[in-house]
Amino acid sequence: MIVNTTRFGKLTIDEDKVINFPFGIPGFPELHKWCILTPDGQLGISWLQAVKDADVALLVADPDSLFPEYNAEIDERDLGPIGVTISPDNPEVPDLVMRVVLTVDRDNGVVTANLRAPIVFNIGTRQAIQIALRRGDYSVRETLTRPTEVAKATVNDGMEQLSVATGT
């Protein structure tokens, strides 16, 4: 399918790379279909691009490589919308991957990450949701003191099954 993007032009991606956010994300509740673009496979950051709005794309990164002490306590009940139901009959935890949204201030080079509301992806069902952590006091705008560390991060935690390499 064709995905128009402001940053990367017109892309052709497989239907099975489209990720469904049942509630969109705060700020864009009407946008349910997104895809992960990795223009440079070397960097530990990707773009979460809205399929239906060419302008809307967010930088996302693996929080473990940026904040080794990040301990996001995720309540399983918050994952119900993306098909995670853990019960005594069904105790297996599906393949989940977490990313945090980065905001870049291009005037001063300051990069911040939203540690309060990570995005959780269910790789098997290709669904995702941005959840607000119920516990902990993480910031919505946590400064990255060393943005260049992201350049060294490798991405092979399952997200590569959903990523589209755009090769720009």
Add this chain to the structure above:
Amino acid sequence: MLLLSRKPGQGIRIGSDIIITVKEVRGRQVRLGIEAPGEVPVYREEIYRAIQKANRAAAAPDESTQSIYDIFNKPKPESKPDNTEDQ
């Protein structure tokens, strides 16, 4: 905005599946119980607003994608001491 007054123990039903119950009022704080289907997300409003604002700022289109990658690849300046470690 619909305004309703409730006493502790009383509830509000939204649609057919969402019930908010006033559990306790203590001073200026109200404790609420929320029953909603598992697939409906529930947020504290101010947190939702903060996430909304952060997402909109993060998604704003920019002139040059390459300049963002320059920030990530740029070596850290040596001049200033690193005094931003307050996490």
